[in-house]
Amino acid sequence: MADPNAVKSTIKNYILEEFLPGEDPDELTDSVEMMTLGILDSVSVMQLVTFLEEQFDVTFEANEVGAEHMNTLEEITKLVCSKL
Amino acid sequence: MDFAWSAEQKELRQGILEMARGSLNDGLRERDERGEFNREGWQKCAEAGIHGLPMPAEYGGLGLDALTTVGVLERLGYGCHDNGLVFSINAHMWTVEMPLLHFGSDEQKKRWLPRLCSGELIGGNAMTEPASGSDAYSLATSAEKRGDRYVLNGNKVFITNGSVADLLVVYATLDPSKGASGISAFVVEKGSPGFSVVGEADKMGIRTSPMADIFFDDCEVPVENRLGAEGDGVALFTHSMTWERACILASAVGAMDRLLETTIRYAKTREQFGQRIGKFQMVGSKIVDMKLRVETARGLLYRAAWLRDQGRSIFIDAALAKLHISESWVRCAEDALQIHGGYGYMRETEIERELRDALGSRIYSGTSEIQRVLIASLLGL
Numbered sequence: 001m002a003d004p005n006a007v008k009s010t011i012k013n014y015i016l017e018e019f020l021p022g023e024d025p026d027e028l029t030d031s032v033e034m035m036t037l038g039i040l041d042s043v044s045v046m047q048l049v050t051f052l053e054e055q056f057d058v059t060f061e062a063n064e065v066g067a068e069h070m071n072t073l074e075e076i077t078k079l080v081c082s083k084l
Numbered sequence: 085m086d087f088a089w090s091a092e093q094k095e096l097r098q099g100i101l102e103m104a105r106g107s108l109n110d111g112l113r114e115r116d117e118r119g120e121f122n123r124e125g126w127q128k129c130a131e132a133g134i135h136g137l138p139m140p141a142e143y144g145g146l147g148l149d150a151l152t153t154v155g156v157l158e159r160l161g162y163g164c165h166d167n168g169l170v171f172s173i174n175a176h177m178w179t180v181e182m183p184l185l186h187f188g189s190d191e192q193k194k195r196w197l198p199r200l201c202s203g204e205l206i207g208g209n210a211m212t213e214p215a216s217g218s219d220a221y222s223l224a225t226s227a228e229k230r231g232d233r234y235v236l237n238g239n240k241v242f243i244t245n246g247s248v249a250d251l252l253v254v255y256a257t258l259d260p261s262k263g264a265s266g267i268s269a270f271v272v273e274k275g276s277p278g279f280s281v282v283g284e285a286d287k288m289g290i291r292t293s294p295m296a297d298i299f300f301d302d303c304e305v306p307v308e309n310r311l312g313a314e315g316d317g318v319a320l321f322t323h324s325m326t327w328e329r330a331c332i333l334a335s336a337v338g339a340m341d342r343l344l345e346t347t348i349r350y351a352k353t354r355e356q357f358g359q360r361i362g363k364f365q366m367v368g369s370k371i372v373d374m375k376l377r378v379e380t381a382r383g384l385l386y387r388a389a390w391l392r393d394q395g396r397s398i399f400i401d402a403a404l405a406k407l408h409i410s411e412s413w414v415r416c417a418e419d420a421l422q423i424h425g426g427y428g429y430m431r432e433t434e435i436e437r438e439l440r441d442a443l444g445s446r447i448y449s450g451t452s453e454i455q456r457v458l459i460a461s462l463l464g465l
Contacts, residue, residue, distance in 0.1 A: 018464060036265045042221060042318050043461045046399040050462065059395040062186040063312060066319030067265050 002084040007056070008077040014051055015073070019044050030074040035067040045070065052076075058083040087386045093152055097159040103132045104163030112166050112292070116437055119284065119291045121248055122169050129173055130203025134160060139181055143193055144201035150389040154334035158385070161335025162342050165434065167441035168292030170335045171448075175244040175293075176200065178328035180207030180253055183269070183320050187312040192271070196251065208245035210254040210272075210298055211321060213238065218454050220255075221264040221318065225300060227256035232307050234258075234270060236278070236300040244448075246296030247281050250274050253324075254300070255317050267317030271309045278303030289440030322399075328449045330388040330402035333409035336445060337385055340378045340413055343420045343438060347371060350424055361423070370419045377412035384408050400462045407455035410445035417442045 008030075016025055019039055034040040040048065049065055052058060058080060064070070069079050089097065108125045115122060129135065137153040139145025148156070157174075164170055181200050184193060199205040216222045225238025236256050243252070251273045259266035272279055278301045285295035312320050348371060351362030361367050388401040417439035421428035428435045446452045 036262060038263060042264060042322055043458060045318075046322065046397070046458075047462050047464065049397050050399060053397055060397065062323040063316070063319065065322065065397075066312075067315050068313055071265075 002056075002081055004077055004081050007080055007084070008073060010055060011052070011076055011080070012073055014055075015039075015048070018047065018051075028073065030077075031072050033071045034073070035071045040070070048076075052080055056080055056084060085387065085390050087151070087390070089155065093155060096152070097156055100132060100134065100156050101159040101163040103128065104160050108164040108166055108169065113431065113434070113437075115166070116168070116291050119286065121172065121292055121294045122166060123248070125164075125166065125169050126172070126206070127203045129160070129169070130201070134173060135177060135181075135203055136201030137177070139185060139197060139201050143185070143197035144199075145197075150331070150392040151386060154331050154385055154389045157331065157334035158338040158341075158382070161338030163338070164335070165339075165342075166292055167335070167339060167438070168290040171290045171332075171444075172206075172245050172293040174328070174332045174335070175209060176207045178331060179209030179324045180251070182327045183253060183311060183324050184271075186323060187269070187316065187320050189308075191308070192311070196271070205250040206245050206248050208243055208249035208252045209324065210240040210243050210246075210252045212240060212242050214241055218451060220321065221267060223255060223257060223267065224260075225254070225256040226260070227258050227268060227270065227305075229258070229307075234305045234307065234310065236270065236272070236303040236305060238300050240298045240300075242285065242295055243298050244293060244295055246298055247284050247294045252298065253311060253320075254298075254305075255321060256300075257317075258314055262315070264318045265315050267321075268314050269311040269317050269320045270305045271311055272300075272303065272305055273309070276303055276305060287444070289437070289442070289444045291440075325449065326397075326399055326402045329406035329455070330385075330392060330398055332449055333381075333406060333413065333445060334385055336409050336413045336442070337378065337382050339438065339442075340374070340381060340416045343416050343435070344371070344374050344378055346435070347374065347420045347423050367423055370423055374416045374419050377416055381405075381409040381412045400459055403450075403455045403458045403462070406449060407452055407459070410442075411452060413442040413445055414439070 070076050107128045133146045136145030137148050141147045200207055211220055213223050227234045227236050251271055254270050254272045255267055257266045258268055280299045282297045351367055354361045384405040388398050388405045391398050391401055421435045427433050
C-alpha cells in the first residue's frame with residue numbers, strides 16, 4: 001500500500017523542478033488548478049504522464065490524461081494511488 | 085521486443101498487399117491530375133478490413149494490436165501507390181475512430197464505429213483554423229450550450245476528407261477565458277443545420293485525398309454528440325495526435341520500400357559510360373542511404389507501436405517516428421528521382437508524384453519543426 005503523502009511529495013517535487021523553477025513550494029497547494037492556470041499545458045502534461053509512468057510503474061487511460069483527473073496535485077495523487 | 089511476424093500476420097500482410105496491387109492503382113495518374121478521391125478503392129480497403137484494423141470486433145473491426153496494425157498498413161503503402169487514398173484512411177482511423185473508441189459513450193460507439201469500420205461513413209478531424217495551425221489550442225471556433233444543444237460558430241481549414249466526410253470531430257471552445265482547458269470536442273454530422281463545406285483544396289501532393297474548408301454558422305449539435313466531457317478537448321486531441329503520429333506514416337515505410345526497389349532495379353539496368361550506373365559509388369552511396377532510412381524508419385515505427393501495445397504512453401516515440409519517417413520519405417523520393425535523372429522528373433515514372441506526396445508529410449500531423457519542439461520539451465529541455 002503506497003503512502004499517499006510520499007506519492008504526493010514526489011509528484012510535487014517534480015512539478016516544482018520542471019514547471020515552476022524558483023517558485024515558493026508553499027504556493028503549490030493541493031488544490032491549485034494547474035491545467036486551468038496554464039502551469040500544466042498540453043506538452044507538460046505529456047511530460048508529467050511519462051514521469052509518473054516511469055516513477056510509479058503505472059499506466060493511464062486516454063481519458064484520464066485531462067483536466068478532469070489531473071488538474072490539481074490532489075487529483076493527480078489520487079489517480080496515481082488508485083493504480084498502485 | 086520481437087518484431088518477427090507470425091504465420092497469421094504474414095498471411096494478413098500478404099493478402100492486403102495483393103488486394104492493394106490488384107485493386108487500387110488503376111487510373112491513379114488521371115485521378116491525381118484531377119484531384120479525385122477513389123471512393124471505390126476506399127470501399128475495397130474497408131471490405132479488406134483496413135478501416136477497422138485496431139477496432140474491437142464488437143464494433144466491426146479486426147481487433148488487432150498496434151504493431152500488427154502498422155505492419156498491415158506498411159504493406160498497404162507498399163502495394164497501393166495512391167498515397168492520397170491511404171492518407172484519407174489514416175485520418176479516418178486515427179482522428180475519428182480512435183477518439184470515439186476511447187472517449188465515446190457506449191451509445192456513440194455503437195452508433196458510429198461499425199459504419200466507420202465498414203466504410204459506409206467517412207470521418208474527418210476539424211481542428212485547424214485560418215489563424216491557428218501549429219498553435220492549435222488558440223482556436224477561435226466557439227461552442228455555446230443552449231438547452232439540449234450546442235451551437236457552434238467559426239470555420240476550419242485544410243480539413244482532410246472535408247468534402248466527402250459524413251461526420252467530423254470538431255474542436256471548439258466553450259470558454260475562451262479558460263484557454264486550452266475550455267476546448268471540447270463534438271461529432272458534427274453532415275447535414276447538420278448551419279454546417280457547410282466550402283471549396284476543394286488544390287494541393288501539391290496527396291491530391292487524391294479530399295481537403296476542404298468547413299464553416300459553422302449557428303451550427304446545432306445535440307448534446308449527445310459531445311465527445312468526452314466538457315473541457316476534454318486537449319486530452320482528446322493529444323490522444324488522437326499521438327496515435328496519428330505513431331501510425332500515419334506506416335504506409336510511407338512501405339512506399340519507401342517500393343521506391344528503393346524501383347531505384348535498385350533501375351541502377352542495375354541503366355548503363356552509362358559503359359557500365360551499370362549502380363556501379364558508380366555516388367549512385368551506390370545514395371541507394372545505401374535510402375536503405376538506411378527505410379530500416380531506421382521501420383525500426384522507429386515498430387518500436388512506437390510495440391510500446392503502445394505494452395500500455396505505455398508514447399508521446400516522444402510517436403513524435404520521433406513521425407519526424408524521422410516523414411523526413412526519410414522525402415529524402416528517399418528525392419534520391420530516387422535524382423538517380424532516375426530526366427526519367428525520374430517525368431510524370432510517367434510516377435516518382436515525381438511520390439516526392440509531391442512525401443513533402444506533405446513534413447507538414448500534416450504537426451510539422452517537423454513542431455515535432456522537434458515537442459521532443460525537446462519531453463526531454464525536459
